[in-house]
Amino acid sequence: MVANKFELKPGGATREAFGKTLVELGRESKDVVVCDADLSKSTYTHLFAKEFPERFFSCGIAESNMVAIGAGLASAGKTAFVSSFSAFVLNKGFEQLRVTAAYPNVPLKVVGTHSGISIGEDGPSQMSIEDISLACSLPGFSVFSPADEVSMAAIMRLATAHPGPVFIRAGRAKTLVVYGPDQQFEIGKAIELVTGTDVVLIAHGLMVAESLKAVDLLAAEGISAGVVDMHTIKPIDREAIIRAAQVGAIVVSEEHLVDCGLGVRVAQVLSETKPCIVEYVGVQNTYAESGTPDAILDKYGLRAANVADAAKRAIARKRG
Amino acid sequence: MNKTSNPQDLAQIAKRVRREIVSMITAAKSGHPGGSLSATEILVTLYFDVMKHDPANPHWADRDRFILGKGHACPVLYSVMAECGYTPLDKLNTFRQLGSIYQGHPDVRFIPALEASTGSLGEGLSLGLGMACAARLNGSPSRAFVVLGDGEIQEGQIWEAAMFGAFHKLDNCVCIVDYNKIQLDGFTKDIMDVEPLADKWRAFGWHTIEVDGHSIEALQAAFAEAAATKGKPTVLIAHTIKGKGVSFMENNPKFHGTAPTAAECEQALKELA
CATH class of the missing domain: 3.40.50.920 (Rossmann fold)
Structure with a gap:
């Protein structure tokens, strides 16, 4: 039985792995900065904000501005992450992703959490069912959708080192663990x-x-x-x-x-x-x-x- | 390049820039003369006097950053950058042609010394503020200068950015509104009035200076005041005349986005001689 090979044990949500990995990346490089649009407790970027308050930019509920602020930081050499619910950062920030990141090939790192429909109770206004399509329509963007917390952590590192703009899709729900800690990933x-x-x-x-x-x-x-x-x-x-x-x-x-x-x-x-x-x-x-x-x-x-x-x-x- | 603080010298440069704007748009048979001519003294004063930059070293880390939010006014930016020595002066008349580095709107892929690709209105101030954040983190003296159109500030993102700039106390960012009172479809007051403009920026927490955008001395004084203002960003509301310097273009909405004919160009160049 395959399930014996893949234990599929309960693990954390990919959004949580994103937030934790972001802290590790912040410890490794002072150039890592994070922009948030009043959802840091949900996206887990609050972990980064707590440890590196001077490198955390609260943008308020203004995703369009947040994306372009992040693009400005990235243009000036920072490893800039912008994060919100996928539905908001992709849809409200799409024009800015297009003109301030994709078109000039600015290496902005975009992480959309609460993707898909598995967020549950909050309903469709918060669900993101078109983010892959939107992100893939941006020339030069690399687009990732990790399956579990192990792959999220690995892909975060690959995406950070990648010289171009990226979109990483994260979920709200806890995931089953697919990978062992030694699994290698490649873009x-x-x-x-x-x-x-x-x-x-x-x-x-x-x-x-x-x-x-x-x-x-x-x-x-x-x-x-x-x-x-x-x-x-x-x-x-x-x-x-x-x-x-x-x-x-x-x-x-x-x-x-x-x-x-x-x-x-x-x-x-x-x-x-x-x-x-x-x-x-x-x-x-x-x-x-x-x-x-x-x-x-x-x-x-x-x-x-x-x-x-x-x-x-x-x-x-x-x-x- | 030879920088100068002498207003007469700067005025001479501005006159040259205006001639280049008219010539390149005439050659291209399309483009935006009105808002290029209204912003001429602003850009000349920034590039030739106020900003710290080096055309021989365009990616110097501590350089000041310039962003033209109103990207359609790129003829003034191209002319000023060419006058500084960033790009070839003798190629300005290839503006908008296939293969030209002088694209229809500023494009960093063609001119790497540009700080941003603009053209979709409303995004430049956010970019400048992001760069100002980076400079502060780096302990760099670099400042960001962002020129916006008055029509452009009808975009909601401008006011998201305005909140952000004041909240984060980004006193190393200076915004200049080229308040020429005309946008594509007509007079700003008839399309979507932006008044009371100074009150709006003050309410958003910006140090607000109203200035004659064609007076080089007044602009120099305003930029000095901006540099001395700590704890909040500064905005210059630069009162300007659309099409400034060419009699039949001044205050004429037609020349927001219409190229002069050959005869009109000849007339304009005579006036700008």
Whole structure:
């Protein structure tokens, strides 16, 4: 059983790993600065603010200004992080991300927490289901969606050292731990967690753990499924996608609108290289609602069972 | 470059800059003469007298930073930077042509000595304040100078930035509003009145100086007052005339974003001789 290889023990939220790693980075370099828009207790940047108050810039509830302040700091040589809920920093700050970071290629580090629909009770105004699409539409940006706290910490370090602008997607909910502490990560290099011969499940964020659980559900029915963690959504790992296509059936799962997330990017690569049957699991053309995170993920079909069902559809189509 | 504090010398430079503005926009057959001509003394006074910078070392860490929030007025910036020696003077008339470093709006990819790519209004003040934050953290004497249009300050982000600048006591940032009272569609008072302008900036916590934006001596005094003002940022509300120096462009909304014809250019250059 795959679940024995991946214990999937309960871990912390990726937003918490972001906040903790930010403190470590702050200790390592006095050039690390952080801008916040009155959500530091939710994004965990309050940990940085407490230790480095002079390097923490409170911007008030003004995300547009915050993004451009961060771009000004980064233009002047600082390693500048701007952070808020993903829905706010991407949507309210998008114009500034475009003109003050992407267009002049300023290496701003943008971290959006509370992404997806798993924030639960606060409802759709706070949920971010289009952030991957927006971030990927910015030329020069690298876009990351870590699956757990281990990958968040590693990707934070890679993103900090990266010379260009980045967007990192973080979640509110606690995640299951996918990776051991020694796992190596590389920008633009997907991680093939499980190999399978009937179908490959590609995912990012919390859907990686759901895809791993789906492997067991499928194994119980005699289906061999592989899993790929596409932690870097841009630049995308084309080779990993082409390898996945060799089995002839792919499922892409994400806590994002299916119309404009990782799935369409995978499909683009396949259409250019090795056409393959693909099924998509994600938020359909709608906004979610309030509820517990578990209830929301159940209702909107972001569970291992949904991934397994999609895998069976893909395999059935493959067999014609 | 030869810096000078002599108002007569600066006025001569300003006259040259105005001729270059008119010529380059005429050659391009498009561009924004009115707001370039209104900001001429402001930029000349900054680049040739007030700011610490070195065209031979454009990325000197302690340099003062200049940001043209109203990026469409880039002809004045291009002309002044070329006069300083940052970029070729003899290429100004390639403005807006394919392959020219003199892009339609300032673009750091083409002129690395620019501090920011602007053109989408409302973002320059935030950038300048961010740079001022970095300078303070570094213990650097570097200051940030940001020129905004009066129409530009209708953008909400300007007032987010204004709050930020006062809250963080960024006295190393100086904002200059080129208050020429005209925007693309007409007179500012008819499109979206920004008055009472000085009261607004004072209410937002800025040291506010109203100044004749075409008087070099008055600008020099205002910049000196800004440098001496501690604990809060300073804004100069520079009262200017759109199209200043060319009779038929002055106070004429048509010349916000219309290039002169060849005949109009000839007439303008005679007036600016």
